[in-house]
Every structure is written in C-alpha cells, then in structure tokens.
Amino acid sequence: MITLANALPEWQDDALCRQVDPELFYPEKGGNPEPAKALCRTCDVTDKCLQYALNNHEQFGVWGGKTERERRELLATPRGAAVHPIQQRRRTGLAEHHQTIVAMLDRPTPATWSQIGAAVGWSGDAVKKYWHRQQAAAQQQEQELAA
Numbered sequence: 001m002i003t004l005a006n007a008l009p010e011w012q013d014d015a016l017c018r019q020v021d022p023e024l025f026y027p028e029k030g031g032n033p034e035p036a037k038a039l040c041r042t043c044d045v046t047d048k049c050l051q052y053a054l055n056n057h058e059q060f061g062v063w064g065g066k067t068e069r070e071r072r073e074l075l076a077t078p079r080g081a082a083v084h085p086i087q088q089r090r091r092t093g094l095a096e097h098h099q100t101i102v103a104m105l106d107r108p109t110p111a112t113w114s115q116i117g118a119a120v121g122w123s124g125d126a127v128k129k130y131w132h133r134q135q136a137a138a139q140q141q142e143q144e145l146a147a
C-alpha cells in the first residue's frame with residue numbers, strides 16, 4: 001500500500017482542508033465553490049497550495065482559493081507562467097490521493113470504496129463521489145476537445 005504520510009510536504013500539515021470533508025473542494029459542475037474558497041482565505045498555506053496546484057496543472061477542485069478556471073487564467077498570463085514553472089512537478093496532497101485511488105481501482109480485483117477511503121483518510125462515499133466527478137469531468141473535457 002502507498003504510504004502517504006512520508007510523502008506529504010510540510011505545508012500540508014497546516015492545510016485547513018484536511019479538517020473538513022474533501023467534497024467541499026470538488027463542487028459539482030455548476031456548483032458553488034465559495035465555501036471552499038472562503039476556507040482557503042483563512043488557511044495559512046494558501047500561497048504554497050496555489051503554487052503547488054499551478055506547478056502540477058491540477059485540473060479539478062479548489063486549490064489555494066482558486067477554481068480550475070481561475071487557475072487556467074493565471075497560467076495563461078506571462079506573469080503566471082513565470083511565477084509557476086510547470087517543471088516543478090511534485091505529487092503530494094490531494095494529487096497523491098488521486099494517484100492512490102487510481103492505483104487501488106486499477107488492480108485485477110479493484111479495492112472497494114471503503115478500502116480506498118481508509119487509505120486516503122476519506123469516507124468510502126466521499127471517494128466514490130470524487131471518482132465519479134473526476135470521470136464526468138474528464139469525459140466532458142474529452143468531448144470539448146473533440147468538438
């Protein structure tokens with residue numbers, strides 16, 4: 001099993017979102033990201049979190065107080081690109097949770113939602129909803145690219 005604790009960067013120790021339901025940070029399409037953004041505004045590691053998300057081109061969810069669209073806009077500006085070089089890729093935090101979920105589902109006998117939840121510290125139901133939203137978002141993105 002992947003061990004998460006050793007891989008987490010120091011700033012994640014102070015991540016306020018670790019204390020709440022992760023679903024808050026992955027609103028449904030057309031849903032309200034403001035509750036997550038409000039929490040980010042009171043978080044001590046907002047800048048580091050946003051930097052991380054930009055460096056890793058995180059496509060989903062609220063990171064560092066910014067939605068996917070807001071992050072895309074930041075990266076589209078020359079200043080944003082200079083501040084957030086994409087070469088600095090690291091795999092931690094929510095991104096690492098995603099990897100764990102993928103790995104556990106991609107087994108000959110896929111893990112159950114609750115087994116995955118136990119591995120990433122979420123409820124099984126939260127993992128299931130997260131995964132279905134990821135699939136739907138990826139599908140939509142594919143359709144947009146194909147159009």
Ligand code: SF4
Nearest residue numbers: 015017040043049064
């Ligand atoms: S700024 Fe980042 S670490 Fe802090 S609450 Fe928001 S998403 Fe979590």
